[in-house]
Amino acid sequence: MRALLLTRSPDLSAAVTDVSEADLPGGDVLVDVSHSSLNYKDGLAITGRGKIVRGAFPFVPGIDLAGTVAESASDDWAPGDRVVLTGWGTGEDRWGGYAERARASAEHLVRLPDGLSAEDAMWIGTAGFTAALSVLALEAHGVAPGGGPVAVTGASGGVGSMATALLAAAGHEVSAVTGTASAHDYLRALGAAEIVGRETLAEASDPPLQKGVWAGAVDSVGGTTLAALLAQARRHACVAACGLAGGPDLATTVFPFILRGVTLAGIDSNTAPPDLRERAWGRLADAAAAGHLAAVEKTVIGLDDLVEWAGRIVDGDTVGRVVVDVRA
Structure with a gap:
């Protein structure tokens, strides 16, 4: 699968390459990732301007992801379920959203609200x-x-x-x-x-x-x-x-x-409890459905664009939200 991989030997470098699914961290749910997003924290991780990554190198960053369940060992999720994952150390302690697949703990996933596409979810992110x-x-x-x-x-x-x-x-x-x-x-x-x-x-x-x-x-x-x-x-x-x-x-x-x-x-978005996550995503879905978020600017990029855009977001040279189409 394709992924943006960070390596350190000794300097940090970032490149899109093929990685093995066997290298994914443990988790009871396997997700086919379609979209992620670029956040300020991701920019710091990719450029090395901040100590964001605490996991071992090589490492796949990306603190957000959205997609569909491919495999599940949990009764809470079934193949085909649409999910979103933010926080819980994703893209910091464990491999994140800048890859075509990701593993996650069942309790860390949130069901994607009806009416929101994966791209919408990462536009929100x-x-x-x-x-x-x-x-x-x-x-x-x-x-x-x-x-x-x-x-x-x-x-x-x-x-x-x-x-x-x-x-x-x-x-x-x-x-x-x-x-x-x-x-x-x-x-x-x-x-x-x-x-x-x-x-x-x-x-x-x-x-x-x-x-x-x-x-x-x-x-x-x-x-x-x-x-x-x-x-x-x-x-x-x-x-x-x-x-x-x-x-x-x-x-x-x-x-x-x-x-x-x-x-x-x-405000701790990383470890917010599940009930609060559902409330927040419900509020966001309602706002999106009503058109209240329509003016939030969205830029869609691919994995190959991430290194350039990481520098831009850290330099304050972006407006609104940057969505990553992982399949592009």
Whole structure:
């Protein structure tokens, strides 16, 4: 089967080659993979700019995959079932989606909702799944339409695009934070009510409590941006933290939490429990069926294009979502 294989001897290299199905890791379900996607984390893995891969080399990356069950030793799945897999160490600890077949644990798979094709699922992918988890977290903490603006950072990226679309569809006033001037029209098409330059949140949060602006936020940037969001959060706001494109450090104080009752909700898309996964994918399927995600830009590439596009996504030179047609 064809796969994008990472090798290290001693430098990292990535190339599309034939690999043996016998090299697949253990798992009670064998999946015929038709589509995967390119995420920021995948870009770091392929370019070697981040320590993403923890499995032994050679290694097949790709943190998402969708396809049909080919073989199953589990009563939960049968050949022909349509499935999606995100997280659970896929593409990090164990071989991922950039191959024509993959093995997985039965409990890690989610049934692909009716109305979503495999390509649709990977157009949504981990980015959309993470965005849906973030929106569910805001709602669980009382962030409601009409309560004030909700910021989405990294808004033109995969998570940001999906979060902007989902929040706007739910009736929120979305402030899309971006440093990509060419993405303004795109973000308005997604439903953003306001475009905010990322430099607005790029400075240190001094003083640690500022004018309350945000009723909620979905942050995929981290670092100074997240600290600034917390300093500018309104009373009882919720900020969902789901990424670190701007760095892992967080220089903040307890003041937003103890003086304004702000909630910082951590979003872990990797090991989210099955019931929450089903809720998130159901929300995404409904949004897609209603056309709420239609404006999220989609680019489809093949395995042979991955090395080039990995560099582009790490450099911030992509908009929306990049789908990988594994069979192309």
